[in-house]
Amino acid sequence: xxxxxxxxxxxxxxxxxxxxxxxxxxxxxxxxxxxxxxxxxxxxxxxxxxxxxxxxxxxxxxxxxxxxxxxxxxxxxxxxxxxxxxxxxxxxxxxxxxxxxxxxxxxxxxxxxxxxxxxxxxxxxxxxxxxxxxxxxxxxxxxxxxxxxxxxxxxxxxxxxxxxxxxxxxxxxxxxxxxxxxxxxxxxxxxxxxxxxxxxxxxxxxxxxxxxxxxxxxxxxxxxxxxxxxxxxxxxxxxxxxxxxxxxxxxxxxxxxxxxxxxxxxxxxxxxxxxxxxxxxxxxxxxxxxxxxxxxxxxxxxxxxxxxxxxxxxxxxxxxxxxxxxxxxxxxxxxxxxxxxxxxxxxxxxxxxxxxxxxxxxxxxx
Amino acid sequence: xxxxxxxxxxxxxxxxxxxxxxxxxxxxxxxxxxxxxxxxxxxxxxxxxxxxxxxxxxxxxxxxxxxxxxxxxxxxxxxxxxxxxxxxxxxxxxxxxxxxxxxxxxxxxxxxxxxxxxxxxxxxxxxxxxxxxxxxxxxxxxxxxxxxxxxxxxxxxxxxxxxxxxxxxxxxxxxxxxxxxxxxxxxxxxxxxxxxxxxxxxxxxxxxxxxxxxxxxxxxxxxxxxxxxxxxxxxxxxxxxxxxxxxxxxxxxxxxxxxxxxxxxxxxxxxxxxxxxxxxxxx
Numbered sequence: 001x002x003x004x005x006x007x008x009x010x011x012x013x014x015x016x017x018x019x020x021x022x023x024x025x026x027x028x029x030x031x032x033x034x035x036x037x038x039x040x041x042x043x044x045x046x047x048x049x050x051x052x053x054x055x056x057x058x059x060x061x062x063x064x065x066x067x068x069x070x071x072x073x074x075x076x077x078x079x080x081x082x083x084x085x086x087x088x089x090x091x092x093x094x095x096x097x098x099x100x101x102x103x104x105x106x107x108x109x110x111x112x113x114x115x116x117x118x119x120x121x122x123x124x125x126x127x128x129x130x131x132x133x134x135x136x137x138x139x140x141x142x143x144x145x146x147x148x149x150x151x152x153x154x155x156x157x158x159x160x161x162x163x164x165x166x167x168x169x170x171x172x173x174x175x176x177x178x179x180x181x182x183x184x185x186x187x188x189x190x191x192x193x194x195x196x197x198x199x200x201x202x203x204x205x206x207x208x209x210x211x212x213x214x215x216x217x218x219x220x221x222x223x224x225x226x227x228x229x230x231x232x233x234x235x236x237x238x239x240x241x242x243x244x245x246x247x248x249x250x251x252x253x254x255x256x257x258x259x260x261x262x263x264x265x266x267x268x269x270x271x272x273x274x275x276x277x278x279x280x281x282x283x284x285x286x287x288x289x290x291x292x293x294x295x296x297x298x299x300x301x302x303x304x305x306x307x308x309x310x311x312x313x314x315x316x317x318x319x320x321x322x323x324x325x326x327x328x329x330x331x332x333x334x335x336x337x338x339x340x341x342x343x344x345x346x347x348x349x350x351x352x353x354x355x356x357x358x359x360x361x362x363x364x365x366x
Numbered sequence: 367x368x369x370x371x372x373x374x375x376x377x378x379x380x381x382x383x384x385x386x387x388x389x390x391x392x393x394x395x396x397x398x399x400x401x402x403x404x405x406x407x408x409x410x411x412x413x414x415x416x417x418x419x420x421x422x423x424x425x426x427x428x429x430x431x432x433x434x435x436x437x438x439x440x441x442x443x444x445x446x447x448x449x450x451x452x453x454x455x456x457x458x459x460x461x462x463x464x465x466x467x468x469x470x471x472x473x474x475x476x477x478x479x480x481x482x483x484x485x486x487x488x489x490x491x492x493x494x495x496x497x498x499x500x501x502x503x504x505x506x507x508x509x510x511x512x513x514x515x516x517x518x519x520x521x522x523x524x525x526x527x528x529x530x531x532x533x534x535x536x537x538x539x540x541x542x543x544x545x546x547x548x549x550x551x552x553x554x555x556x557x558x559x560x561x562x563x564x565x566x567x568x569x570x571x572x573x574x575x576x577x578x579x580x581x582x583x584x585x586x587x588x589x590x591x592x593x594x595x596x597x598x599x600x601x602x603x604x605x606x607x608x609x610x611x612x613x614x615x616x617x618x619x620x621x622x623x624x625x626x627x628x629x630x631x632x633x634x635x636x637x638x639x640x641x642x643x644x645x646x647x648x649x
Contacts, residue, residue, distance in 0.1 A: 050547055052546070072543075072546045072547045073546055073548070073549040075547075081540045085541050087559055088563065098545070099549060102558065103549045150549075
């Protein structure tokens with residue numbers, strides 16, 4: 001059993017706090033992804049779990065044992081670095097077996113485990129090469145091999161795919177996911193790429209400025225963001241945000257006056273408004289309906305169209321100065337400068353209050 | 367690229383360059399050429415006042431064999447090795463350790479300690495002449511190779527630490543972190559990861575320190591008197607007669623004494639240059 005528990009974990013450099021109190025429970029065998037913009041502290045948090053950064057305050061438990069003040073070598077975790085950190089003077093075989101050799105494992109054991117790791121990662125033909133003779137993807141595989149050969153209960157990945165080209169990244173992503181399935185170990189993975197986060201994670205932790213914004217499954221974060229930050233961070237292309245004014249309506253509904261003049265009536269789903277107040281309306285580009293009058297309607301001038309084949313992205317300038325991204329069918333066509341009409345379905349709308357907290361999440365299943 | 371390559375300069379400048387460069391080279395090498403020519407000059411030339419002219423005959427064989435027959439130069443060269451090799455080993459080994467500590471560990475006075483090492487290099491060593499002589503005398507190390515070795519190790523370690531610290535600082539730190547996460551002890555990280563990667567730095571520094579220490583004249587004369595411990599640089603003096611200066615023999619002896627560091631330089635040239643830039647550009 002190797003669950004990882006953080007409670008009130010902080011990291012301060014003098015006056016500056018980088019991690020401002022993180023509480024998190026990663027279950028045994030879970031694939032947990034830390035995402036966030038650069039500088040949010042996600043790598044620092046991972047390094048604190050690895051023991052490479054001191055924990056200023058709070059408690060870290062791995063597999064139930066308190067390891068807050070224990071050095072990296074005694075935490076029983078394995079880490080894969082962004083730069084791979086392969087030992088340049090050793091062959092692949094020596095690289096993979098190094099940790100075991102240094103910690104006094106018997107020779108046959110090292111050989112057996114190296115061979116097993118190599119076969120899992122298709123590294124057998126490369127075992128006698130030096131890292132400088134390998135391609136980026138192969139180096140990455142060696143780095144992963146070095147981690148799995150130790151048979152740790154917790155794997156830590158620090159942006160392992162960001163030095164690879166796009167095609168290789170997709171392939172390695174699948175390999176890591178398969179590896180997680182085969183090993184059943186707990187994995188914590190840091191990335192700034194939300195596609196990696198969405199495709200691999202059991203649980204995503206969205207970090208911003210040293211704080212956890214939301215923890216949840218990928219779809220939960222996508223459909224039910226807790227605040228404006230998560231709503232804007234998860235999903236690509238980004239969710240559209242429109243400044244609007246909301247007012248309570250009878251029968252538990254909320255009326256939102258769109259900047260263009262129209263009004264949408266939303267199901268409040270328990271949220272209560274006492275008076276008229278400024279809100280932010282959020283709606284994802286893929287939920288907008290081009291050329292249809294839905295619950296509400298917006299009109300704008302087409303500024304840019306991206307024809308991606310499978311879909312078309314339209315970027316509109318709204319009359320009041322806002323912008324709107326609309327994802328349409330791959331066959332949709334429109335001339336730059338033309339005026340487009342966009343339907344806003346009420347059930348896909350999210351509503352955020354003036355402090356960025358969610359008032360209402362859209363519910364597409366309804 | 368700066369400076370602009372000569373090949374791209376105007377024809378006039380190119381001509382001037384190819385004419386002046388050999389000239390400058392000769393002027394620069396004149397002292398060395400002078401010593402080399404003197405070393406094959408018959409003794410009579412010097413007595414006749416022919417110091418810088420064409421030698422009247424070739425006396426290389428006599429002079430060089432005289433150097434080995436008339437003076438204990440073999441003993442002196444042996445002494446030089448006895449001083450230089452332990453110094454190189456001692457200074458490089460110590461600085462590998464200090465450099466590792468200063469480059470890898472974050473502790474309170476890290477930078478202060480590092481500056482202390484560096485600051486030592488700025489002290490003109492002549493200032494230390496009297497205290498160091500007293501110190502070695504009291505420690506019973508005066509007039510021994512050990513005394514000389516200890517002093518050289520102490521004095522060279524500062525520069526070596528600067529060099530090694532900067533070299534290790536330029537190594538990717540993730541290598542060390544990665545080994546730590548793998549459960550490797552700090553000593554084994556040093557021994558199995560950092561040390562192998564420091565090979566070029568060790569080679570470069572060894573050549574450098576070998577040359578420094580081999581060519582040292584000052585401390586050899588200050589700390590040693592008897593020929594049992596005298597290095598070759600100071601020992602050459604004994605080639606002079608009691609009343610007359612035998613410049614032809616001293617020159618021949620100098621050439622012989624200069625050979626080991628030159629040989630070392632050429633043998634390790636590749637490492638030396640790579641190592642020097644590797645250690646110097648970062649950190």
